[in-house]
Amino acid sequence: MKTIFTKLVGSYILIVVISLVVIGVSLSFMFNNYLFEQKERELIIKGQDMAQVVKPFLVEKEDPHDFVNMANRLDLNLGTEVWVVDKKGAVIATAANHEYCEGNYLEASELKKMQSGSISVYKGKSQYFQEPVIRVIIPIIQEEKVIGAIVLYSPIQGINKALASLSQLVLTAGIISLAIAFLIGIILSRRLSRPILTITEASTLIAKGQKQVTVPTDTSIEEINQLGKTFNDMSSKVEANEERMKEFVANVSHELRSPLTSIKGFIEALIDNKGKTPEAQQRFLTIINDETDRLSQLVNDLLILSRSEEEIFLKPEEIELKKFIEDVLTSFQPRAEENSITMEVISEETSIFLKIDLNSLKQIIVNLVDNALKYSTQGGNVSISLKESAEMISISISDSGLGIPERDLPHIWDRFYRVDKDRSRETGGTGLGLAIVKQLTEKNGGQVEVESVLGKGSVFSVRF
Ligand SMILES: Nc1ncnc2c1ncn2[C@@H]1O[C@H](COP(=O)(O)OP(=O)(O)OP(=O)(O)O)[C@@H](O)[C@H]1O
Ligand SMILES: [Mg+2]
Structure with a gap:
């Protein structure tokens, strides 16, 4: 070699x-x-x-x-x-x-x-x-x-x-130049290989699980410095990923544990069955049922998020957007009415056709409308406006709800991120909805965007 x-x-x-x-x-x-x-x-x-x-x-x-x-x-x-x-x-x-x-x-x-x-x-x-x-x-x-x-x-x-002395001269020059070439070769190759060795050693350390491994980026060779910078970048990303992974596992276990604890508690109470009226039993069973739904929803969400690029099977079909969204909204109607929230779909064009994977689009709309309703106050309004331009089609879901503090805006697309943990716990969120929206939108070649004013409301847009 x-x-x-x-x-x-x-x-x-x-x-x-x-x-x-x-x-x-x-x-x-x-x-x-x-x-x-x-x-x-x-x-x-x-x-x-x-x-x-x-x-x-x-x-x-x-x-x-x-x-x-x-x-x-x-x-x-x-x-x-x-x-x-x-x-x-x-x-x-x-x-x-x-x-x-x-x-x-x-x-x-x-x-x-x-x-x-x-x-x-x-x-x-x-x-x-x-x-x-x-x-x-x-x-x-x-x-x-x-x-x-x-x-x-x-x-x-x-x-x-003359020729003999000339060849002797050339030979001597040759020997001297070869010696110099050898020396320069040693010096240069040392200079080149030392930082490479350092990076190799650092990689081994990372592979062994060591944290905060960095290599110097101030050598005399520009390319090596570049490599060093990329390496340090990678090193910190690996570390961040590991952290996120740990956090993710902790979050998942936590989210799984609370419905499970509650289910177990109510089942034990039912097994005990001392002095429980049939109504109380019925109530316990309903809670167990709801918690089971929550569990299966959580598992579904996790499944969607854990699927890698190739595993998500997209089957794009052309639909008329307004009709599609109105159909999705029907299932939210009772919930909206319960909280006196009005819902409307506004479209600038009479009909906008979009070719997209319907399953993904449904999940995106469901999650965004679910949030809009969940984080709205009584008597609010949720409006979905559809726009079509030469370059894109956008769907914006605006609500007159709680809004999101500015410092939280960059994070709301992260898994398990909730602006106000207590507020979401009450409303039953796990912080996976927007992560799913972002993932599915991007898989379908779109982009997500959010604008929000605390106390006034939010506008979530997806563009394709
Ligand atoms: N329309 C909205 N108005 C105000 N806050 C919102 C809105 N949508 C999302 N948020 C905030 O962003 C956080 C993340 O939303 P996301 O949908 O990911 O999670 P979730 O709604 O809490 O749980 P899940 O959707 O998994 O049931 C929410 O907890 C909430 O604090
Ligand atoms: Mg949500």
Whole structure:
């Protein structure tokens, strides 16, 4: 498995090696060219001088050997060979150590070039020298006729040495750069991996259940800081979730316990059955029945809330909104009349059609109307207004009831949240209704909203 260190150092080494190869190759190329050009220029000048000296020998048909030997001796330290060729390209004079070449001919292409009077230059390998050579042929011209030529032959001295020292230089630079790359790799990878290790350790702590685990977010690397911030965020959310979970379980048990205690109490009284009139028995049974209803309602609500996204099966159908809501309100009518509360549905349009999961919509309306009635005073008014615009359809349920204090407004959608616990206990609420409304509305792609003035009333809206 690769660590940050091996990755970093690996890429550094690759970069160093590639750059050195590129630099080395281009440097040696440039060096080569430079040395060749230098030598070429030098040889041409020298050759032209010699051509002037040799010319009389050729014109007079004298032996140029002495001159060639002398020239060679003078040039021995430079390693230049001097040959004289006649107009047909035959080698007529060389230094003593090259006499075996005499009688040889220039190659056809070189001869052609020579006879045309132009200088020819050959660069490349030679069988006589270890190093690359350069050969220059300078024609000797007498009265516009080529009467022979000087051939200068020279190894590019020092080129191998120069190249060797160049490669040594590149190699040394390479070793130094690799060492530096290695060092930087160690430092950088430490810097990178240390905070990652810290986060890993912190995650392990969270997994073990430790609280208030945070990691530093002030390292020198922006991305790591970002990761740290996200981590701390997550850490606090996990903690908050755990708290909420505990609270939820406590709430559920509490809510379950009170109806159960009451049911058990009345059943025990009935079992006892001492001096109870039939009317009292009847009353006890009614209470037991009501408490059982409350229990099953609570269990139903919990079931709805506990269903996850995939588990809620939505079956959208198109309905006429006003008719649908009026139907739902019928079941609330007796309760409203009992408290002299009037209920009305107001719609701006004659008919508004909405495609939605009917079960969800019913639950939403039932919970909101239930609250509106529950938290209204005698003789109040509950009105449901329907609006349709290009972007959305909204259903607003307003009441002239108790209203909700501003500081409670952000929380009323939370599970088990009740503004006034005593007030709700009396009215039998558990604080799940609005959580259900919010969940179902959002599952159906809508949004919830509330406006409320304490003592005046509230408006709960859902928009789809
Ligand atoms: N129309 C309203 N007017 C005033 N207060 C309201 C209204 N609707 C909700 N509330 C407040 O918000 C709290 C949360 O409402 P929610 O419907 O979630 O719970 P509940 O009515 O107490 O219980 P449940 O609906 O589960 O029987 C209520 O306890 C109540 O204090
Ligand atoms: Mg409610």
